[in-house]
Amino acid sequence: MYIINSNLDFRELTYGNNPKMIILHHAEASSCSIQDIHSWHLNNGWSGCGYNYFIKKDGSIYKGRPDNAIGAHSLSYNGVSIGVCMEGRFNVEEVGNSQYNSLKELVLYLQNKYNINKIYAHRELNQTDCPGNNFPLSRIKKECLGANSLIESSSKQNKNYPGHLLKYNLNSFDANVKVIQNKLQNIGYSVGSRGVDGYFGDGTLLAVRCFQRDCSLMIDGIVGENTWNRIMRE
Known part of the structure; x- marks a missing residue:
């Protein structure tokens, strides 16, 4: 796998990202570059490209925001995630084989690097339809989580509701x-x-x-x- 250094010029970044999940996005643009996204996000008043990686339709992978920098791609999860964006509009387009294969390779690499066993679509975490209804979410989860899916499933088998309200109380341990x-x-x-x-x-x-x-x-x-x-x- 080859990741292209985009040489983006960021404004001041905040560091301390601790990746625990991978969040998948689409650019909502049929044709764009990492430089386009960087420019759009700068115009939003952000530090620059909010995603950590960008994958073109031809399968080429570009580096966005540094992995250890707080992202700007998913509200409330920017400090615990890696954001991967795909060129395309996947409410009206399909993900091609080259692009999908690069996504899978990148996700597996990130899982191994950061010991990640959670993959989410942006829409699963925030009020949005990103990355589109045609995005192969179930496929990428099935193929990339693999044995880790058992870990993810077991982690969600938590204890039941305790039967009483938990609310503000500085004086009582619970x-x-x-x-x-x-x-x-x-x-x-x-x-x-x-x-x-x-x-x-x-x-x-x-x-x-x-x-x-x-x-x-x-x-x-x-x-x-x-x-x-x-x-x-x-």
């Missing part, structure tokens, strides 16, 4: 709060400077509210059955 904090941290929602400590404080409250917002749940900062089950699906 092991269920610790479960929630750990899950939120793993999917990119910081629970604050105290970390995963089992106490439902300000950082956890903010993380829960942000998660509820992103998942179109009632934003009350309380972990009831609906919020619990939605977090456990991640």
Whole structure:
């Protein structure tokens, strides 16, 4: 596999990305280059290309934002993911063999490099239809997760809702709060400077509210059955 150095000139970047998942996108453009995307994102006021990699229809792979830089491609997940964008509009086009084969090779490489066993379409995490209805999502997951799919499945078999509301309380330790904090941290929602400590404080409250917002749940900062089950699906 050959990754082309795009030599993009970024504005100031923020570093500290800790990749735990790969998020797949399309450019929503039938014909474009990594330089086009870089220009579009600069015009948005961003540091530059928000994706870490870009794959042309001919299968050529271009380097975008550095892997260790915080991305700009998926709200609330930019600090825990690698963003891969494909040239094309996959609501009206199909992914060709050359492009798909390069995607698969790149995804396998990234999985091995960062020990990643989660692959998502952008639409699975945010309110969007990206990367389009014709994108071969189930195929890439099946072919790339392989044995890791068992790990992913087992990680989602978490304990059931504890039967009581989890809400703001600085004075009481709850092991269920610790479960929630750990899950939120793993999917990119910081629970604050105290970390995963089992106490439902300000950082956890903010993380829960942000998660509820992103998942179109009632934003009350309380972990009831609906919020619990939605977090456990991640």
